[in-house]
Structures are given as structure tokens and as C-alpha cells.
Amino acid sequence: MAGLLLLLLGACLLLPGTGAISFYLPADSKKCLKEEIHKDVLVTGDYEVAELPGSITHLKVTDSAGHILFSKEEAKKGRFAFTTDDYEVYEVCFENVMSPDAVRAPDQLIILNVKHGVEAKNYEDLAKAEKLKPLEVELRRLEDLSDSLVKDFTYMKKREEEMRDTNESTSLRVLYFSMFSMFCLVALATWQVVYLRRFFKAKKLIE
Structure with a gap:
């Protein structure tokens, strides 16, 4: 048991820390951030948009199929959360829209902090x-982390099997195509020999 806890603690230390990212969004422009996330994973995001006169920023979170998971008109500061339905690419898009009569403003500062999986859970609540003790909370967090790691390894194993099957299928098709090509070449060469022999015989060039 102690060895398992040490292993999980080591895995926690190896995980990269998540921090908020910030970027500047020019006027009348759109920027999207994409990420691949597994199925049945909790995703949370905190955002903050600097207020500029005459500038309105829209926020939209969608999946690869175009389904809207979260949308906010005139986004300023807040949070969004959703649970993924399938493994796919999710994107968070910010769009800066300027009023027609507004003077062109400087680039808008946007701060975004997205977390998913164990990082997104609020263990304090x-x-x-x-009514868990601090040690129990830490054990619960380690348990969730171990489940997440197992799911990641399971998915990686599944992908490896799919890639292996694809490679084997491709190799088999290449082999069949090569054999068919060789058969066509041999058949064509045989037909040419037979045709030329008949032609030369007809011209009485050979007996």
C-alpha cells in the first residue's frame, strides 16, 4: 500500500502544473484554443476579459461537431464547466467585436485558465x-488520479492496437497488390511472346 502511494505521489509530481494563459486579441478578430480531451472528463475554465470602450467580446465553447457547450455574449469575467461526451477536440473561442462608431482600441487582454480531470474537481467542497479529513481528501484525489492514469493507459493501448491492425491491414493489401502486379506483368509478357511468335510465323520470319 505504501509503495502504491509513493508511486501515485511521484505521478502527481511528474504532472505539469496548470496555470492561466494570457493573450492579446486585436479588434474585430477571433482566436480559438483547441485541446483533445478523453470521454467523461470534467472540464472547467475561468476567464477574464479586460474592458475596453467600444469593444465587446463573445465567448463560445464547442466540440469538433460544432455543438455549443457554453456560450456567453459580452463576456467579462466568469467560469464555464462541462463534461465531455466523447474523445474529441474541444475549442474555446474568443471574438472581439468593435462598435461601428467606436475609435479603434488597443488589443484586448484575455486571461484563461482551463482545467480538466482531477485538476478540475473541487476537493475542498x-x-x-x-466531512472528510485532510488525509482522506488526499487519498480520494490520488484515487481519482490513478483512475485517470489507468484510463489514459487503456486508451493508449487501444490506439496502439488500432494502429497495429491498420499497419497489418495495409501490409496485407500491399502484398496482394504486389502479387496482382506481378501476375499482370507475367501475363502481359507471356501474351507478348505468343503474339510476336504468331506474327513472325505469319510473316514467315521463323518456322
């Missing part, structure tokens, strides 16, 4: 709701 969980501890209060279930």
Missing part, C-alpha cells in the same frame, strides 16, 4: 460535503 467535497471534503465539506462528505
